[in-house]
Amino acid sequence: MFWILFAVFLAACFAAGSTGGLFPPGQWYRDLTKPRWTPPNWVFPVTWTTLYLCMATAGARVALAEGNSLAMALWSLQIALNGLWTPVFFGLRKIRLGLIVLSALWLSVAATMIALWSVDWIAGLLFVPYLVWVSIAGALNASVLRLNPGKVA
Template identity: 75%
Template sequence: MIWICFAIFLAACFAAGSTGSLFMPGDWYAKLRRPVWTPPNWMFPVVWTLLYVCMAAAGARVAVSDGNGIAMALWSLQIALNGLWTPVFFGLKNMRLGLIVLMLLWLSVALTMIALWMVDSVAGMLFFPYLVWVSIAGMLNLSVLRLNPDVAS
């Protein structure tokens, strides 16, 4: 049963991640000023793949556990917000709204991590790298916004 759950959660993760192929950074992003600490482009798909596996594993572990209602609701919220950021930032080219989405995503990931931890500590730990990465993404979004006030919307 847990492998079926894992496959379902992984599919949800990659569905959210598929927005990255629908809304590519393109020339608009390439022309923006970015901080020197911006991760290299190759790192994003590698990190997101690893994070999606961890997120799916965490979801699957808790899905088969008792008392999982809040954790599953929060898992659903965070994956929805995860899938929303790319269309907002790269599709709409709206850095301010993208930052708001990222702040909501960060909060939902933090709450999900706590809720998962309360059901299964390993599941909670599996969300920690995701929280770190979303923190980096938020700092990057804010930095790009500040470095490009003339382009920011």
């Protein structure tokens, strides 16, 4: 049963991640001023693939556990917000709104991590790298906002 649940959670992750293909960064993003510490482009797909594997594993572990209602509801919220950021930032080119979405994502990931941890500490631990990455993404989004005041929609 674990592997079926893992496949479902992984499909949800990759569905959210598929917005990257629907709304690629493109020339608009390449032309933005970015901070020196911006990760190279190859880091993003490697990181997200790793995070999605961790997120799916955490979701599948907790889906099998008693008392998982809040954790599963929060898992659903965070993956919805995860899928929303790319269309907002790259599709609509709304840098400030992207930061708002990322802030909500950060809060939902933190809450999910805590809820998962209360059911299965390993599942909670699997969300720690995700929270770190969303923190980096938030700092990057905020820096892009600050460095490109004339391009804020």
